[in-house]
Amino acid sequence: MENLSTLAVKSISKSFKGLKAVNDVSFHLKTGEILGLIGPNGSGKTTTINMVTGMLPKDSGHIEIDGQDISDVPAYKVPVYGLVRTYQKIRLFKNLSNLENVMIGAVGVGIKRREAAVLAASLLTELGLGDRINEPAQGLTFRDQRLVELARALAAKPKFVMLDEPAAGLNELETDELFALLKELPAKKNIGMLIVEHDMRLIMSLCHRLHVLNYGRTIAEGLPDDVRKDPEVITAYLGSAAS
Ligand SMILES: Nc1ncnc2c1ncn2[C@@H]1O[C@H](COP(=O)(O)OP(=O)(O)O)[C@@H](O)[C@H]1O
Ligand SMILES: [Mg+2]
Known part of the structure; x- marks a missing residue:
């Protein structure tokens, strides 16, 4: 059996000049698993990835890989601990x-x-x-x-990879092909994958679990089918005019 690793994000927060961009967010990710980090524009998804990967100092909270605290590891060294990312902007x-x-x-x-x-x-x-x-x-x-x-x-x-809107700028066919490829990766390479993506149809079919942010706070988490029916999630998405 392949090694199972866990990334744990514990109560991380970040304010920008009084604006709580990320407010007490916690989640975990295991190798082989795909977690969707979703939420309207400006809800704190990129800021969350920036903090978890050490690119942005946290106001509070902890990041652990298999129980080892990597909260204060500098960004350039985080990949050594098995955690990498891609960027919204190439x-x-x-x-x-x-x-x-x-x-x-x-x-x-x-x-x-x-x-x-x-x-x-x-x-x-x-x-x-x-x-x-x-x-x-x-x-x-x-x-x-x-x-x-x-x-x-x-x-x-890596043991864990965080993809911030990997399909941004791609057309529909390219996006479908990319998602087909991404779906295979975690099991094939024993990687835990966190992905940010706006298209609800794509995210629902790709992810094992979802974590939903709104105004920096977690409003729902769990299985895609349950999250989709969550009234607070529906309101958040209607409010942002996304589907
Ligand atoms: N470097 C920054 N300085 C000031 N405000 C920021 C900065 N980065 C992000 N924000 C603000 O934090 C909030 C969350 O942003 P972000 O994490 O980029 O959201 P998302 O990726 O979900 O669209 C937004 O209100 C955004 O304007
Ligand atoms: Mg973003």
């Missing part, structure tokens, strides 16, 4: 090759360059970019840039 080095971009993820966790190159090439091939390995990232379509970002995250051999 962040690739456009002048580097796709291989080099993906290698950064591996080298960042201490994998030697030679092994990193082999791993990066294999991940790019797995994601369908095997023939673009040595091209500069700037030549890629938007969809392929998103895949390179995903490959870079996976190159750190």
